[in-house]
Amino acid sequence: MTGTAITVEGVHKKYRDKPALDGLDLEVARGTVHGVLGPNGAGKTTLVRILSTLLRPDRGRVEVAGHDVVTEAAAVRFRIGLLGQHAALDEQLGGRQNLEMFARLHHLGARRARERADELLLRFGLADTGRKAVGQYSGGMRRRLDLAASLVTDPEVLFLDEPTTGLDPRGRAEVWASVRSLADGGTTVLLTTQYLEEADQLADRISVVDRGRVIADGTADELKARTGGDRIDVVLRDAGQLAAAGALLPAFGGEVSVDADRRLVSAPVADRMAALTGVVRALESAGIEAEDIALRRPTLDEVFLHLTSDDHRAKETA
């Protein structure tokens, strides 16, 4: 157990009568990046708020950095950093004023607080923002300052709640780079996201959350394998033949998906090479002209749709 930074066991949380978390379990190893993936309303933010001591769970046990979030909240607060969904900054004050204030509230002492603010401003490329109020920062700058504020004491565990929502690609790349360098430095990171690509890029392990529970857990590769392994994509020259092509594919695997805009039919396949040659022959004999045929691993989007589809739920409960 020494390697565990976050333990969540059977956590329930209701708002009014609506369950936000419904028996959620989670374990995150020290020094790893853990992605929590799920749609809006899945309970991701509630989970982060409980982990960061902002909310009390109704039931269940939650430990962060070896301390219980309810009975030892103060000890937890010394060891965590939080980057919430919305900027947790004083917008009327400047960047340096914000960081100095947070450093003082971490009891670094006046001089050390000033030094720390300077270090962080430099590290996050905000050293030249001067006295400008945070309210006038761009979205990316604000997010960087927010991240800097959550790192004032170099936390053991860092929570990032949808850290790149609303950022442009450049801002997103900046945040990703920061998360990677933190993880390299040994910080445990729990990050929630709706972007499957983000979890794929950053996380060592991923928990897929839906309706307040973890419905799947594993590395990105493991999750991809769970949807039935590889897929074959066939792009047709003539969109009129989509239906005909779609009727051919089930012979090689499972459910076929059709994307009319891209003239694409796609299906999971069991045996890669057998499927490839078989599909080429079948298309040829049916007189269907393909522009492109490719074998590939499923995307996390497909995994997610597969795991959260009502179909899948029905199968699981049956």
Added chain:
Amino acid sequence: MSAAYTTRGPARPARGSYVLADCWTMTRRELAHWARQPVQVLVGLVFPVMLLLMFGYLVGGGREVTGDYLGYLVPGMLALTMAFGLEGTMLAVTQDLNKGVIDRFRSMPMANGAVLVGRSAADMLQSAAGLVVLIAVGHALGWRTHGGAAAFLGAVGLLLLFRFAMLWIGIHLALVAGKPELVQAVQILVWPLGFLSNAFAAPEAMPGWLGTAVQWNPMSQTATAVRELFGGPGGEPGHVWAAVAWPLALLAVFLPLAVRRFGRLSA
């Protein structure tokens, strides 16, 4: 399993040793806000002066008050300014609550109540500044007190005590209301409550039921006591105790309610 962790941050301090430091940090935050918004602070100080001039010269001529009206009006305006402070407190607390920054404070190892203490300290300072400005303007208009230095300080103390009670009512209401839209509704209600007092006119000149309501208004108690201590018209002996008891009673109710409500943000 906690043995596996070495604290990379500062060592966990003994409980209580940082409470004052945290309160001071939060007070400094509010002062820094003033420094960034001097115009807003100035408007806040000038507004009661405007009311004083308006009632003193525009509306005031016809009031049936024994003695000079200014001597009656200035203490009333001082009390009214303290009552209206409620709005400012509510607005500031609501704005904080609706920003993510309160989440950061609450996820940090700071003293629990420091956010509220910082708010009160800053509001009390601003109200004290408001009293100084209003008293100075009153003095410039020819208003004089006749009670001596001790009574003068006592009057200022009563006004600040009343403001302190209003402050915690404001914090509580802001925590209950939560949303800025509801705050606006409460803000509008502060006006009739402020005017349903003896700030501008003696209750004796009002219809019976209204006069009774006005006399029971805690703000009227403070105004009457202050008039007494300043030695001006409209003062009644024996009101000082009421002006102490009312705010204390309000504090006894609303301070614990507000603190509890703040703690419940994590429920």
